[in-house]
Amino acid sequence: MEEKQTAASPQAHSGCFMCGTVMPLLERLRFPDDTREHFRNSRVEFLKAMRTIIDHKIARLSPEEGRGTHVTVE
Numbered sequence: 001m002e003e004k005q006t007a008a009s010p011q012a013h014s015g016c017f018m019c020g021t022v023m024p025l026l027e028r029l030r031f032p033d034d035t036r037e038h039f040r041n042s043r044v045e046f047l048k049a050m051r052t053i054i055d056h057k058i059a060r061l062s063p064e065e066g067r068g069t070h071v072t073v074e
Helices: 017-028 033-061
Strands: none
Touching: none
C-alpha cells in the first residue's frame, strides 16, 4: 500500500531536501541582521556563479558569428 505524503512532509516540496527541510528550518530561526545579510549575499553570489556557467554553456552551443573580411578601399 502506498503512503500518502502530507503537506508537513519534507518530500511534499518537490522532493528536495533543501527546499522541504533545510530552508523552512532556517526561516524559523532568528539570526542577527548581519548574519541574515551574509546569507542573502551568499545566495546572490551563488546565483551569479550559476549565471556564468549558463552563459559559458550557451556560448559553447551557439554557432560562432562570422567575422567580416578585410577589404582594401582605394
